[in-house]
Amino acid sequence: MIDIQEKLKEIGPYVEGPDDNFLVCRCEEVTKGEIRKAVHEGIFTIEEMRRFLRSGMGLCQGQTCGKLVKSIIASELKVAPTEVEYASSRAPMRPTEMCILAEDGGVDYE
Helix, strand or coil, X not given: CCCHHHHHHHHCCCCCCCCCCCEEECCCCEEHHHHHHHHHCCCCCHHHHHHHHCCCCCCCCXXXXXXXXXXXXXXXXXXXXXXXXXXXXXXXXXXXXXXXXXXXXXXXXX
């Protein structure tokens, strides 16, 4: 378990970088700078980052950006990527209209 206050002192304040406008999560339009800043605010895991910035919550469910988000977090925390707690995997989901689900049950709601 990471002591958040000690880790924040260790990594120091957030300093804007030249490539902070780089788009990391295309589905949710999250930039590298937003991820870096979140780490300096105390977000240390992929799961927390998903909840805070929604990175990895889009259509691809982190298949495109997951490793990059993990490496950015590790870099800011000054640890190896293997030390960053990964998020639980989820199958990609798409919105489904209720009438389609109702048709599958053999019940006609019209």
